[in-house]
Amino acid sequence: MFRYVVKRTLAAVPLLLAVLTVSFFLVRLSPGSPFQREAELPEEVRASMEAAYGFDRPLPEQYVRYIGSALRGDFGTSFMYKDKPVREIIAEALPVSARIGLLAMGFSILVGVALGVMAAVKQNTLLDYATMTGIMAGKSIPPMVLAPVFVGVFALGLGWLPVAGWNDGAALNLVGPVVCLGLYDVAAIARLSRASLLEVIRNRYIQTARAKGLPEWRVVLGHALRESLCPLVTYLGPALSSILIGTVVVEQVFNIPGLGRYLVAAATNRDYTLVLGITTVACLLVVAFNVLSDLALAALDPRIRVQ
Amino acid sequence: MKNTAISARAQALERLLRNRIAMVSLAFLVVVGGLCFGAPLFSSYAWDALDFTFEALPPSREHWFGVDEMGRDLFARVLYGGRVSLSVGLITTAVSTLVGVSFGAIAGYFGGWFDALMMRFVDLMYALPSYFLILLVMVFFEVESIYVLFLVLALFQWLGMARIVRAQVLSLREREYVVAVRSCGAGHARVIFRHLIPNTLGVVAVYATMTVPGVMLQEAFLSFIGISFQAMGSDGVMKPVASWGSLVSEGAKVFETAPWLLAFPAAFFSLTLLAINFVGDGLRDALDPNMKV
Numbered sequence: 080m081f082r083y084v085v086k087r088t089l090a091a092v093p094l095l096l097a098v099l100t101v102s103f104f105l106v107r108l109s110p111g112s113p114f115q116r117e118a119e120l121p122e123e124v125r126a127s128m129e130a131a132y133g134f135d136r137p138l139p140e141q142y143v144r145y146i147g148s149a150l151r152g153d154f155g156t157s158f159m160y161k162d163k164p165v166r167e168i169i170a171e172a173l174p175v176s177a178r179i180g181l182l183a184m185g186f187s188i189l190v191g192v193a194l195g196v197m198a199a200v201k202q203n204t205l206l207d208y209a210t211m212t213g214i215m216a217g218k219s220i221p222p223m224v225l226a227p228v229f230v231g232v233f234a235l236g237l238g239w240l241p242v243a244g245w246n247d248g249a250a251l252n253l254v255g256p257v258v259c260l261g262l263y264d265v266a267a268i269a270r271l272s273r274a275s276l277l278e279v280i281r282n283r284y285i286q287t288a289r290a291k292g293l294p295e296w297r298v299v300l301g302h303a304l305r306e307s308l309c310p311l312v313t314y315l316g317p318a319l320s321s322i323l324i325g326t327v328v329v330e331q332v333f334n335i336p337g338l339g340r341y342l343v344a345a346a347t348n349r350d351y352t353l354v355l356g357i358t359t360v361a362c363l364l365v366v367a368f369n370v371l372s373d374l375a376l377a378a379l380d381p382r383i384r385v386q
Numbered sequence: 387m388k389n390t391a392i393s394a395r396a397q398a399l400e401r402l403l404r405n406r407i408a409m410v411s412l413a414f415l416v417v418v419g420g421l422c423f424g425a426p427l428f429s430s431y432a433w434d435a436l437d438f439t440f441e442a443l444p445p446s447r448e449h450w451f452g453v454d455e456m457g458r459d460l461f462a463r464v465l466y467g468g469r470v471s472l473s474v475g476l477i478t479t480a481v482s483t484l485v486g487v488s489f490g491a492i493a494g495y496f497g498g499w500f501d502a503l504m505m506r507f508v509d510l511m512y513a514l515p516s517y518f519l520i521l522l523v524m525v526f527f528e529v530e531s532i533y534v535l536f537l538v539l540a541l542f543q544w545l546g547m548a549r550i551v552r553a554q555v556l557s558l559r560e561r562e563y564v565v566a567v568r569s570c571g572a573g574h575a576r577v578i579f580r581h582l583i584p585n586t587l588g589v590v591a592v593y594a595t596m597t598v599p600g601v602m603l604q605e606a607f608l609s610f611i612g613i614s615f616q617a618m619g620s621d622g623v624m625k626p627v628a629s630w631g632s633l634v635s636e637g638a639k640v641f642e643t644a645p646w647l648l649a650f651p652a653a654f655f656s657l658t659l660l661a662i663n664f665v666g667d668g669l670r671d672a673l674d675p676n677m678k679v
Contacts, residue, residue: 098515215660215663221606221656223610223634224655227637228652230641320517324607327611342521346611346612351525351526354526358518362515362519366515
């Protein structure tokens with residue numbers, strides 16, 4: 080196991096390097112300097128700003144410096160929020176996004192597995208078809224549609240929830256973002272766990288469990304469920320990326336000061352350093368989560384470690 | 387007497403025709419596609435024509451879907467926006483399918499270190515978080531042309547297709563008919579493009595169908611973030627193009643005061659995605675009930 084952990088973690092290093100390299104060249108090869116669009120900057124001022132950011136150095140040196148500072152989490156100063164380092168903005172916004180994201184993931188795993196198991200146990204009944212159709216609908220409603228509709232129904236219409244805002248993470252303020260963010264993965268996870276449970280249930284040991292007279296719910300929960308969850312673990316990586324993408328939309332609609340809202344603000348205002356910082360952090364998170372889900376799978380399934 | 391020997395293709399077609407949800411979805415897509423691409427026939431307004439009231443108006447007899455806050459007819463905007471969204475979905479999928487199928491088939495056919503090298507490249511690209519890298523490209527290169535968007539989206543879309551086709555070709559190339567074709571003197575290119583790829587088309591069709599909604603969502607995501615594309619307006623001036631994604635994002639901003647501006651584009655967008663997903667499911671069930679995509 081230890082060897083596998085080391086191997087898998089080291090395999091992520093070239094990937095991280097690739098992410099940083101791609102982002103570096105995107106920035107440096109894009110037309111013009113970021114300071115050119117600041118209207119009519121005097122030549123000396125622009126030169127000194129470029130020097131401050133190290134843009135006057137040769138490209139290889141810039142590259143090495145960039146990788147070094149990115150590894151230290153230093154992305155420079157935001158253009159938009161003057162005098163505020165990108166690192167500080169990310170440090171403030173990341174915990175907010177992480178809170179919503181992790182809750183959404185928990186929500187989608189719980190509800191998704193429950194729905195999937197229900198649909199599998201009652202395969203080919205009305206309940207199964209209804210669940211599967213609902214899941215399909217959940218997959219087809221993008222967060223930018225779901226979130227405003229959710230606000231309209233539960234906040235404006237019924238008045239159960241606050242319309243928007245963070246309010247230091249009060250429970251009621253969290254409900255909307257978490258549900259809207261998690262629903263897409265609920266659909267994906269329910270589909271996966273239904274298919275996987277249906278496959279596992281054909282095994283001989285399930286037949287044995289039934290033969291010794293266990294009630295069906297104990298066969299499913301006690302014997303089949305555990306094995307059927309393995310494919311779900313591999314889905315955790317993709318689930319995180321879909322949550323990262325969704326959070327951009329959801330934070331905007333619910334007005335939550337997380338990474339996503341900063342990203343939208345930075346992209347619309349061409350705040351290059353902030354866009355670069357946030358996307359790099361997001362990329363690193365995705366890579367890290369892929370490694371973590373691989374490790375979790377190896378912990379569950381010994382065959383993978385040996386290969 | 388009818389011929390009782392039915393080809394596999396005919397059987398698949400029959401299964402598809404019997405699938406009611408898939409057929410209803412297909413009919414829906416044909417209607418929506420017809421409306422969008424034949425927009426001038428159905429709407430007397432241009433997507434960008436202002437009427438200078440500068441007030442959002444609810445649906446009325448003159449404006450079926452109402453008017454947005456710039457005084458533009460929403461029905462026309464939804465139809466023209468659908469054109470853009472559907473084009474993004476279809477063209478990007480077509481480009482990525484072309485690239486993915488060729489890449490995967492070549493890697494799978496030749497095998498060995500060549501295959502390993504090609505697939506390592508795919509693995510690397512696959513592990514990159516495409517949404518965010520695409521966003522970086524769009525922001526830093528200030529892409530305003532929708533044609534560049536097709537290419538940038540396709541850049542990351544072809545990877546899954548390449549993997550699937552490679553896996554298919556790996557098993558197909560061991561078949562006897564391939565040996566037979568080779569012994570008749572067919573070159574590698576002929577074997578790959580005339581004899582191997584046609585046999586993967588079922589899987590390719592299913593996967594391509596499943597790709598379309600994903601691409602349309604990606605475009606919507608970019609629109610939501612505020613990345614807009616320029617197109618020639620009816621007055622010959624370049625202006626931000628409308629797509630279902632951009633209409634939904636605009637509608638979401640004024641949802642409390644003018645809910646119809648969100649409702650109509652959102653309904654078109656979601657129902658179309660749903661229909662494409664159902665058609666994809668139906669195709670998969672028809673071609674191979676055991677297939678996993």
